[in-house]
Amino acid sequence: MKLKLISAVVAAIVAGAPAMADLTFSALSYRTGPYAANGIPFADGYADYFTLLNERDGGIGGEKINLIECETAYNTEKGVECYESTKGSGALVYQPLSTGITYQLIPKATADGIPVHSMGYGRTSAKNGEVFSHIFNYPANYWDGASVAIKHLLDVNGGDLKGKKIALVYHNSAYGKEPIRTLEELAKKHGYELTLLPVDHPGQEQKSQWLQIRRDKPDHVLMWGWGVMNQVAIQEAVNIRYPMENFIGIWWSGSENDVLPAGDGANGYKSLTFHNTGSDFPLFADIEKYVKGAGKAAGAGDQIGTALYNRGLYAAMLAAEAAKTAQEIHKTAAITPAMMRDGMENLDITEAKMTALGLPGFGPSFKVSCQNHGGDGLTAVLQWDAAGKKWNKITDFIAPDNDVLNPLVAEDAAAYAKEAGITPACK
Template sequence: MKLKLATATAAAILAAAPAMADLVFPDLSYRTGPYAANGIPFSDGYQDYLTLLNERDGGIGGEKITINECETGYNTEKGVECYESTKGEGSLVYQPLSTGITYQLIPKVSADGIPMHTMGYGRTSAKNGRVFKWVFNYPANYWDGASHAVTHILNENDGDISDKTIALVYHNSAYGKEPIRTLEKLSEKHGYDLTLLPVDHPGQEQKSQWLQIRREKPDYVIMWGWGVMNQVAIQEAVNIRFPMENFIGIWWSGSENDVKPAGKAADGYKALTFHNLGSDYPVYDDIQEYVVDRGKAAGAGDQIGTVLYNRGMYAAMLATEAAKTAQEIHDTSAITAEQMRDGMENLEMTEEKMAAIGLPNFGPEFTVTCENHGGNGMGAVAQWDAEAEEWSLITDYFQSDQEILQPLIEEDSMQYAEENDIELRCDE
């Protein structure tokens, strides 16, 4: 009896654990709780792309991919538990899709030697690879986003916004406060007035903030929201008849989920993005053929082509391209987490590469280096067409104001290095 039990237990463990040669990509997702509507499409996109590589190409460089999903509920404690429970299974790179979880994981991944990619979120100064060896945030970060919004406003006003007022409506959390310093610095440079309007979590009640906007009549409103805060803000803006074309959200405030509840009135609302939109790309035909039609889609298959699905797929694509780079550098298909980090640090995304993948012009071109883990700070502006119910890019990719941002990143990362006694790298 004991032997049978032991055999059954061993069989169960073997069945549950990934084969040691597999390339393991953990997916810290949130399919439940208040933010599930955003977590689901991102996770679906992330997993479907990895499944596509397995089904179509037999994995990466001949190595099969194993997806290790763990539900965080967008809860920082659960996110850390997920990390602890999956890190020993050969995880190559973590993408927690939460700034709160990111902050908790930075010291952990640094100690455990597993890279983390926080695309468009997390700690902005992690861009400095001299300090943050294991953390990457290419192709763009929060401070890039703040600068993109101001540059777009500048472009709309012939380069002079010294007589303009910009209000920042932000989630009153570490995430929401990220752009403040950048916007203040940019305000000194360009002469606009900045009004700060914090909204408490979760953001279901924003009457005070929008009454103030109605009274003070800022020329532009920039939003740093997530979840229900976005939908309520857009509805309140509609209610006070704020011009939608002067309302710009960060990329986490620019999905279909955010604009649809306000209906036709949300037409013209803008949001930043660091990747392209829609589903008119050859890779989607492959996802349909190899993933959805074979019944292997991560979700119900109803999210394909949405903004957050695209973002999840883009995250997976960047991760797998880094894995390919790592395989080339180390001349082995069965890479380790440390080798994956090398792949990420030598990643070069070119238009030729994206076109070959089936995603032409999907993201900006960028190069990651030892010093620069954040890419070139390129982003674009998208606008919502309520009639067609679709987002579309209204600008090309443009660069953030590096003259302002680079010193801020340097200052913040050096302070972190000093506090944590980190030896700077990349000097040789």
């Protein structure tokens, strides 16, 4: 009798459980903690795109998608725990959403044969696929961002930065220090004077840095900030009456969250981006119909079209396209992480493909290869319109200065290969 009862309970549980999904994607998200305001829109965008594919297309290549979210609270230790606890689920790719977590996962995921997509963050030299076989950072990385920022400044200064003063206000962490080497190299090339102004975590108090900016009067200020550091920096810039059009943030310093608290004062602030913002794309009509309208949105639906929501959606779109590429290469819908890696390495994003997906002009065209896991680094500049409460894209997607960047990537990748005992080669 007891055995029958147990069998019945097990049968009921099995019958009640959802069918095991065929394609599993893992997102290490953060919906809690001090950075939740930024983590939520990205996670919502990432989840909503996969929901759309499930609801509208029945998944990818006929296989339903199962998204596993694990809460990291933007904490590296928790992120690694998330990875360890979910890697057995058959996740095709990890989106760590943190430079610190990415650094920890580089050796682990490589050893486990699971690809990692650190889109616009993480270790820049992971662009070198011969060394970082399972790490992808397309379509742009921090060094691309630094280079494009300088290219934009060249553009607004008539092509000459000689004698100009540029200050970098950065989060005093591995992430914030990423662009320094590039900016120093570019300073040698273009003759500008670079001042470094680190801000300690979390960045709520930046008076010293902005008093120095007020005294030194740099012609331009660049910012590599995150979380509260961005809002405080923009407010302090407003307070000292720094011309906002001369203030440019990396894409992680360019969300609506960063500028809205400063109100009208933030008008004219610029930010880099590798994708478009707003919801004026055909795909968003489908998001409205199949996801939000159907009550299946990951969040409240109030973040759709914001910079970070669109970044999450874009990341999911790139993951889905890589999965499709893997299915085509291996001629099977039920792909494995190893096949997914091949799909990512052969990803080819064209404008025709973006248009077909309902995202014309949303992001740059780029092609991934074994030698190049980082795409072409095309980056555009956005400018904040405080009255309209929206970002306006004021440039096309601009290519970085690869003459300067490629040797830096090669040097850093070679150092990592030596340290990790890796013989560079295409897998």
